[in-house]
Amino acid sequence: QWIDDCPNSLYSALTYKGGPSWREHLRKDLGNVSGLRPMIEDYEDQELHDLMTNLAGHDMASVLDCFHNIEGDDPTCFIAYTVKGKELPLAGHKDNHAGLMSPEQMAKFQVQMGIAEGDEWNPFAGLDVDAQELRVFLKQVPFAQGPDRRRHAAKVPVPESLPCPKSDKPISTQEAFGRILYDIAGQDGDFAHRIVTTSPDVTVSTNLGGWVNRRGIFDRHRREDIFREEKVVSAQRWAMHPDGQHVELGIAENNLFLTLAALGLSYSLFGERLLPVGTLYDPFVNRGLDALNYACYQDARFMLIGTPSGITLAPEGGAHQSIGTPLIGLAQDGLSAFEPTFVDELAEIMQWGFGHMQADSGGSGYLRLTTRPLTQPLRQMTS
Template sequence: MTRDVEEHAQFETSAQVDPPSANERPLRATADAEVLDEVAQRVLWLATSIIDAANRGRENPDGIKVGGHQSSSASMVGIMTALYLTELTGRDRVSVKPHASPVLHALNYLLGDLEEKWLTTLRARGGLQPYPSRTKDPDTVDFSTGSVGIGATAPLWAALSHRHLADRFPATTPEAGRFISLLGDAELDEGAVWEAIIDPEVRGLGNVLWVVDLNRQSLDRVIPDVQIRRLQGMFGAADWQVLTVKWGRRLRELFARDGGELLERRMDQMPNGEYQRLLRSHPGEVRERILAGVGEDAEALAQLLAPLSDADLAEAVRDLGGHDLGRLTETFGEVSKDRPTVIFAYTIKGRGLATEGHPGNHAAQLTEDQMQDLAEASGMTLDDPWHRFAPDSAAGQLVAAAAQRLHREPVTDQPVPQVPAELGWSPKAVTSTQTQLGRLLSDMVRAAPQVAAHVATVSPDVATSTNLGGWINKSGVWSIAGRHDWFADDRERMLRWQEGRRGRHIELGIAEVNLVSLAGELGSLGQRWGRPLIPIGVLYDPFINRALEPWTFSLYAGGRSIIVGTPSGVTLAPEGGAHQSFNTPSATLEVPGLTSWEPAFAQDLEWTMLEAMRRLHLPESDGGEAAYFRLSTRPIEQSLAGVPDDPLLRERRRRQVVAGGYRMSEQPAAQDEVTLVGAGAIMPEVLRAAERLREMGVSAGVVCLTSPSRVFRSLQDRGRVAESRRSAIVDELFPAQAPAPLVTVLDGHPHTLAFLAGARGDRTRNLGVTEFGQASSMTQAHRIHGIDVESVVSAALDLTGRG
C-alpha cells in the first residue's frame, strides 16, 4: 500500500535506540475483513446502547440531562476495533479520546474485561464514568482523559517515564509495548499538544503512536478548514512519521478507473462544509452536488459515475479510510520503530447512525425508532441488547484471540524506600529555602542513597536558577540519546551538565504543562510497572497557574508528584510584577489530594520535604498525597527558627512542623493579647513585629505555619474525630481556652489564611498581597503591599485597642 502523503526524512538513528525488544512487534493478527466489520458493527451497537440506556432506559428524577456522545463514539469505532482486534498486546497502553469512552467499554465488554451489569451505569454514581478514568472505571483504562489535550499527550510522558525507569533499573522494569493516543482532531487546537510533540526528548520515542480521528467537526460546528497539510508539516518538522488514511477501498477503486483522477481531485478539493452537506443530502441529490463543482470536466466525471446507482454513489462518498478496517490494519503495519508516528484517519462523525454527518450531532441522541433501525442493522434487539458473539463463531473466535493477546500479567511491586525523618546535617547560619532545596537533594545522596536513587527531578529549563546544580553534578542529566559535553574541560564551569542514560534529572524545554504532565506519569510508574519513583518538579512559583489544570488532572488520574515553586512572592522584589506571585498559596490549598507547604526555615523545609516524599506513594487511606512547596530566594537568619537542642523537644517540633505549624513565642497562649500568624519568607517581619509590640507593652504570641492547607483540614475535621485522619494541630496552635485577636501575614493573597477566624471566632486582620507587584527593593515591596513590620504592628494595635 502506498502512503497518501510522503513521509518526512529520517533523522539520525543514533538518537533513536530503544531498550532491547521494547519495540519488537508481535505477529500482526490477521482477520477476514467481513468478520472485522461484523465486530465493528457490534461495537457500534453496544457503544450507542450504553449511552441510550443511560438516557432513555434509566429513571431521571432530577430532570437533568444525562448526556453522552453517540456520534463522537461512532467515528472512533472502526479505528478502535481494528486496533484492539488486530494490533494491540498486553504490553501496549492506550489513551482513548474522552467522548469515545463508550467504545472502550463496549470493546472491554466483548473482550471479557467488563461485566454486563456495568453497561447500564454510564454516568451513574459508582458506574461507568463519562470519560475514561484510570482510577474510577471498573474495567481496564490506561489513561484518564477528559481534559482536552492532556489525555492525548499523557502517553508521550508515560513512554518517556518508562524509558527513564528502564535505564535506571533495567533488571526489574517490565518491558513496555507501544504508547498510543487516540484523539479527536479538535484536540490539536490545544497548545499542550504542540508543546509536547516538539520537546527534544520526544523525538526519540519510537514506541509512541497517535491516531487522529479526523471527523472535521467540533462541538459547535463543522470545522471550516482542517488545514491537514499544515498539521502534517508541523508533525513532520518535529521529526514524527506522518501517515494519512483518507479514502477507503471503494473510493480508491473508483479513483483508479479511467477518469478517476477527476473524482479524486473533486473530493480532495471539496471544502469540509460542502462535504458534510453532501453527507446529509438525499441519495438522489448527491450526483448533482458532485458534478456542480467540476466545471468543464462535468461530462467526463458523469460518465465515471454513471454505472453507480444513487444509493451506491451516496454510500461511496462516505467511504473514508478511518472506517476501512483493512486499510487501517495495513497502515498500522507501516508504523515506524525509530520515531513517534501520527496517523491521520479521515472519519465521519456519527458514522452508521441516523445522525451521521449532521453539524449539530455532537450531543444528539437517537430516538427509539432510530435505535430500532440500528438494532436491525446490527442483528440485535432492543429487548436483548447485550449478548456477546457465540464462542464458535468467526467473530467470537477473533475476539477470544484478541482477549488472550491483551491479557496482562500482574506486575511485581518493588518496595518503596524508607524515607528518613531527617538527614542529620544542620543548615547554614543564613540561607534561603530555595538554596536549602538544592542542599537537601545533594545531602540525600550521602545520607539516604536508596531514597536518592528513586528521586527523579524535572525542570522546564530552570534547573540552575532553582538551585539544583549540586544535585545535577552528583546525579547527572538523563537523556535518551546522550550528548557530548563540550564544556567538560572548562575549569571555570561550576555545573557539570553530563547527559546520559543513567542520569536522575530530566530537563525539558520551557513548558510548564510538559513538566507537570511528565511528573504525573513519573508518579504513576509504581502503579503501571511496579517500581515507584519520587518525582520532584521545579518551576517558578507564578507559573504554577499555567500548569495547575494539567497537574490537577494528573492528580485526579492517580499520578502523584511533588512540585516546587521557587522563587515566590513580592519578596522577589527586583524581578518586578512579572515574576512576583500572590495567589499560588490559595490556589494550591484548594486542590484535592494535595498538601501545599510554605516553610520559612531550612530545617522546616527538610522535615516537610521528607514527609512529603514518605506520603507520596502511601495509599490514600493512609494519608497518601501529592505536595506543592512554595520557596523563596530570601536569605534568612536560621537562628530565628529556635529549633530546640533537646532531642525530645526537637522531635516535638518536627511533628508540629509536619502537622502544619508551631508556636514560636515562649509565653503560653493564654498570655497573648494578640497572636501574629505568618508563613514562609515573611516570618522575620512577623517576629520583629512581635518584638516591637512587646516593647510597647502588648503581649504578642507568634505562630509559624508550614502548611496552611494542613491546618485548614484540621479545622474542617473538627467534630469528626471518629472519621478524621488529620492532626489536631489547629487546636494546639489556637487553643479554645485562650482566645486572642489574630493578625495573619503572608507574602501572598490574604484570603489564604482568612479561615483562621473560624478556629475560635477571633477578630482577625488578614494582611497580604492583593495587587500586582512592581520592581523595587524588598523593603519597599513589603511596604507597598502592607506586609512590612509597621503594617503588622499597626494591625495588632488596632485589634487590641492599644493604638
C-alpha cells in the same frame, strides 16, 4: 482527489444532506471527466452517500491492512479520517458536538442496528456472528492473555529523617530545599538513586544546581560539559550521561508536568519505582494546569516544588506574583499542598512526601517555597 481537495466544511455539509447533494456536486465538479458520470448514475442515492462517507477510518479492512503492513517495532502513528456520528442523523452537522437524538430517532437507529427491545446492553446484540463463538474468540485474543497491563514495583525505603540544614543565619525554604537534595545526592543507596529531578529553564534559580552537579543530567549519550571544555567559569558542572538523574527541559512548563506524569507512572507502566521531583517558579504552575490535572487523574506520583512563591518574586514584575496558586493546591484531587515556613518543617514534609508518593492510597505533593530568609526556631521536631 476530489475528496482530498474538498474543504472540510463542504464535506460535512454534504454528509449531513445525503445522496442527492453528493450527486449534485459531483456532477457539477466532475461531470466532464470521461466515464465518471455514468458511474455516478449507477449508484442509488443511499449507495452514493455510503460510498462518499466510507472514509478509511471506518473501513476496518483497510485499517487492519495498514496494521499488518508495519515492519519492525518502531512507534508508528496512524492518521485515519472518520465521520463524526457516522450512521446517525446528526452526522456531518457542525452543531452535532452538543446534539442529542430524539426518542424517535433513537428508536429508528435501534432498528437499523438490529438490536431488539430489551437487548440494549447485550454486548453481542445486532451482530451476525454467534455470541458463544465471539466469547471464545475474545478470550483468545492476545490483549486478553496478559500480562497485566498494570505492573507493580517494590516500595523504596525512605530514611526516617532527611538531612535538615543547620544555620545560625536566616535561611529560606528554597535554599534549604537545595541543601537537602544536595546532601541526599552525596549518599549511596536505593533512595538516592531513585530520585529523578526535572525543571524548565530554572534549574539553578530553584536551587537544584548542587544536586545536578553531583548526579548529572540524563542523556542517552555521554556528553562532556562544554563550558568546562571551553574553560568558561561556572559553578555548574553539567556532564550528561545515561546515568544522569536530572532532566533539563528548557522553557516548557507544560512539558514539566508531562515529564512528571511519565516519571510518576513508571511503577505502574514499567514495574520500576522512581521518585520524581520537579521545580518551577510558582507563578508559572498555571501554564501547565491541564497536564497537571491529567497527571493526577492518572495517579502519577511526584513532588512539585513551586518556588519562589507568593510575592517574593514580585521585583521581577507583577506577572511573577503567585497569590492564586494555593487554590490550585487545595482544589486539585490527588495533590497534597504545603507551605512550610521553616526549614525543619520542610524536611519533615519532604520525608513524608517521598513515602506518600509510594503509598497504595497516596498521591503527589505540592510544596510552595520562598527565597525570603527567616531566622530558624531552635526546637526539636516531635513525632
